[in-house]
Amino acid sequence: MHRRIFVPGALAAASLMLAIPASAASYTPGAPGIGDPYYPYYGNGGYDVSHYDLRLRYQPETDELQGTATVLARTTQDLSSFDLDFLLDVSEVRVNGAKAAFTHTGEHEFVVTPKRPLAKGTPITVVVRYSGVPSTKSAYGFTTWHRTPDGAVAADEPEAAWWWFPSNDHPSDKATYDVSVAVPDGTQAISNGTLQSTSSQRGWTRYSWRQNKPQATYLATLALGRFDITTSTSDGGIPVINAYSTDLGDNDDAARASVERTGEIVDWLSDWFGPYPFSTAGGYVPNTTTGYALETASRVYYSPKQFAKGSNVSVVVHELAHQWYGDDVSVKDWKDIWLNEGFATYAQWLWSEHEGEGTTRELADYVYASHPADDPFWTVAPGDPGADHQFDDAVYDRGAAAIQALRDEVGDTAFFAILKGWPKEHAYGNASVADFERYAEEVSGKPLAGLFDTWLFQPSKPAASAARSLAKGGDGAGTSVTRPKSWQSIEAAHGGHGH
Ligand code: ARG
Ligand code: ZN
Secondary structure, eight states: OOOOOSSSSOOOGGGGGSOOOTTOTTOEEOOSSOOOSSOTTSSOSSEEEEEEEEEEEEETTTTEEEEEEEEEEEESSOEEEEEEEOOSEEEEEEETTEEOEEEEETTTEEEEEOSSOBOTTOEEEEEEEEEEOGGGOOBTTBOOEEEETTEEEEOOSSOOGGGTOOBOOSTTSOEEEEEEEEEETTOEEEESSEEEEEEEETTEEEEEEEEEEEEOGGGOOEEEEOEEEEEEEOTTSOEEEEEEETTOGGGHHHHHHHHTTHHHHHHHHHHHHOSOOSSOBOEEEOSOOOOOEEOOTTSEEEOGGGGTTSOOHHHHHHHHHTTTBTTTBEESSGGGTHHHHHHHHHHHHHHHHHTTSOOHHHHHHHHHHHSOTTSGGGGSOTTSOOGGGTTOHIIIIIHHHHHHHHHHHHOHHHHHHHHHHHHHHTTTSEEOHHHHHHHHHHHHOSOOHHHHIIIIIOSSOOOGGGSHHHHTTOOSSSOOOOOOTTHHHHHHTTOOOOO
C-alpha cells in the first residue's frame, strides 16, 4: 500500500481508494510514452499492467473485430488521466466500474479520463468495449495487421498490438493474457500459450487461449484462418502445439518438416540456455505474404516464405532461441535489441556446428572477412543501432560475431555459464546491454568494457586483433574465407525486415 498522502493529517490508508478532489495538484496525466529513446510515444506512463483479458469476435469476410478488453493494472503515480496505445473504435470505457471519458489523439494514443482521479498504488480494472476493421487503420502511415485470404494475423515488431487490443505497448510492461476469440465455424483462432477450451454455438466457435507467464505486448499474437492444428510432447516434457494454414500449397510439406522439429529443438536449446520458460511451445504458419518470422511467445509466427526453398530448421532454431533471449528476458528499451537478435543468431551458429554445416568460429570468421572495412555494414553499432537500423544485418551478424568474441575472451566455461545464467538472472523480466556487460564481467571475473565497446558500440570494423582467429591470417579484408554451408539459411531467417 502506498501512502503518498497529499492532505496533511489523518487519511486512513483505506480511504485513499475513495473519491479525491480533482483539483489536487499532485494528480497529473500519465505520460503519453514510457520513455523509450527510440520511440517516444510507445508505451505510457503512470500505470503498470498485470493482465489482459481479451474477449473478441472476428469475421474473416469483412475483417471486423469486436469485443471487450479488460486490463488489470496498478497506478504508479497520482493520475488524473492515462493513455493506452490503440487504434480501433471504442464505444465505452469503464475504470473500476465507472464510465470514463475517452478520446483518440496523436498516432496511436487513446486517452482515458476516469471520473475520479486515481491515487498512486491503486489497483485499476479498465474495461474497453471496441470494434473496427483493423486493416483500415494506420499509424505513421502503416498497418501491421496482415490480412490473409482466409483471415488475418497480428505478429510484428516493434508494433502489433494497436490493431487488436488497447495496451501499454512497450516490452518493459509485461503481463499475462487470456485471449478468447469467436470465429465462424471452420475458422480457427490461434494465440499464445495453452488452448484452454473450444466451444461452438450458433455457427461460431470460440477458442480460449491462456498465456500464464508474463509476456511483452509485441509478443502477444493472434491468427485467424483455417488451420490444421498438431499436438505433441517433447522428450523433455514440453507440450507442443503447431498450426498450419490449410492453404500453404507447395510450402506445406517444407513448413511441417521444419516446424514439427520444435520439440526436439526446444530440448536441445534447453541444454544451452536452461529450462524452457513457457508452459507450451509451438509455431504457426498462416498464409501471409510477408517474409519474416517472429518469436511470438510460446507460439512463433512463421511466414510461408521461410519454407519456399525447402525445409528451414535454422529459422526454427532462431525463433525458439528468442523464447529465452527476447521473450523470457526482454529488452529494457528497444535500443537493447542485440540481446535478442545477436543471441538468436548465435543459437543458429551453434546449431550449424551441431549439424556439421560450419562451426561458430567459421561463421564469425565469415562475417568478419566478407565485409570489408568500408562496408556500411560496420557503421551500424549493434549495441545501439538506432530506430531505423533495429533489424539491420549488423545487429544479427556482427551481433553474433560479438558473442563469439566474448567467448574467445572469457573461455568456454565462463561463456556457457553466462549463456545459461542470464535467462535465470532476469527470468520474465527486462534487461539492457549494460546489464549484460556487468553480468558477463561478474561471471567471468574479467573487465570487458573494451570488448563491448569495440564490438557493439564503435561504428567501424574491429581490428584484426579483436577478431581472434583472423589475427593469424591478416586483417581479413581481402582474405577469402569459405562460406559455411549453413550461411544461406541463417541469413534467410532474418529476411524481410520492413513492415
Ligand atoms: N525478431 C524478428 C526475427 O528476428 C524480426 C522481425 C522484424 N521484422 C519486422 N517486420 N518487424 O525473427
Ligand atoms: Zn530474431
